[in-house]
Amino acid sequence: MDAWTVARSGDSARLTHRLSTVTVSAPPRPVPPEPPVVTPDPSPSDPTPPPPGPKPDLAITAMDTRTVTVTNRGDAASGAFNVTVI
Numbered sequence: 105m106d107a108w109t110v111a112r113s114g115d116s117a118r119l120t121h122r123l124s125t126v127t128v129s130a131p132p133r134p135v136p137p138e139p140p141v142v143t144p145d146p147s148p149s150d151p152t153p154p155p156p157g158p159k160p161d162l163a164i165t166a167m168d169t170r171t172v173t174v175t176n177r178g179d180a181a182s183g184a185f186n187v188t189v190i
Contacts, residue, residue, distance in 0.1 A: 157180065158178065158179035158180040159178050159179070159180055160176050160178040160180050160181065160182035160183075161176065161177040161178030162174055162175070162176055162177075162178075162182055162185065163175055163176075163177050164187075172187050172189060174187060
């Protein structure tokens, strides 16, 4: 402990002080959150795919030196297609 005597302008004062070292502990680190548990969607116990739908069946039904005739014999529309004759 230290003591000083202060004299100024004819007034006297005495100051006593004590220095102490305080240990500071850092706060604990936050705990990361647990990852969410992913639950799969319930599904039927025997998932069977639906049967395939009808399909187109293209066949060349006539051909000569200038034209080709293609007929759809299937139960579904075929959509656009190209015929190349080499």
